[in-house]
Structures are given as C-alpha cells and as structure tokens.
Amino acid sequence: MKKLIIDEDQISLDFAVIEGEDFNEIVYIQQRGVGELITGEDERGNALRLRIDSIIDTRLVVQILEIIPPSINR
Incomplete structure (x- = not known):
C-alpha cells in the first residue's frame, strides 16, 4: 500500500480533495467508502x-x- 501524501494546494480549511492515482488506490484497491x-x-x-x-x-x-x-x- 502506497503512502498517501496530501499537497498544500489540496487542503482547504479542514478538508482535502484527493484525485488521480491516490483516488484509485483508496476507492478501488482498498475499497474504502464514505465515513471510513x-x-x-x-x-x-x-x-x-x-x-x-x-x-x-x-x-x-x-x-x-x-x-x-x-x-x-515517531
């Protein structure tokens, strides 16, 4: 499992938007859903x-x- 790195430009207040390869990894490979x-x-x-x-x-x-x-x- 690849480490998820969130760039500063993806963060707004206390939310972040994840797209592309990271989205595919979380939703399709790890099969994570809303609330998890x-x-x-x-x-x-x-x-x-x-x-x-x-x-x-x-x-x-x-x-x-x-x-x-x-x-x-640590």
Missing part, C-alpha cells in the same frame, strides 16, 4: 487522520480530523 477512516501525510511530514466525507465523480473529499507533527509521530 484513512491516514495520510502532508508535505511537511505531519501525519494526518482523515475521514472520507464524500466521493464526487473522480474526487474524494476527506475531512482532516487530526494533524500529528513529526516530532510526536
């Missing part, structure tokens, strides 16, 4: 705890539940 929890990482190395909010066409909207700084995430 997933993990990821941002560009700064913070661990992210995410909840799938909605699936719209080929976009996955996730709510950022928790941001864990790298110093704590």
Whole structure:
C-alpha cells in the first residue's frame, strides 16, 4: 500500500480533495467508502487522520480530523 501524501494546494480549511492515482488506490484497491477512516501525510511530514466525507465523480473529499507533527509521530 502506497503512502498517501496530501499537497498544500489540496487542503482547504479542514478538508482535502484527493484525485488521480491516490483516488484509485483508496476507492478501488482498498475499497474504502464514505465515513471510513484513512491516514495520510502532508508535505511537511505531519501525519494526518482523515475521514472520507464524500466521493464526487473522480474526487474524494476527506475531512482532516487530526494533524500529528513529526516530532510526536515517531
């Protein structure tokens, strides 16, 4: 399973949009759906705890539940 990295430009307030290869990995390979929890990482190395909010066409909207700084995430 590939690590999910979320770019700064994908994040708006406490939500992020996931598209492309990452969308396919989560929805089709891992078979995750709305309401399920997933993990990821941002560009700064913070661990992210995410909840799938909605699936719209080929976009996955996730709510950022928790941001864990790298110093704590060891």
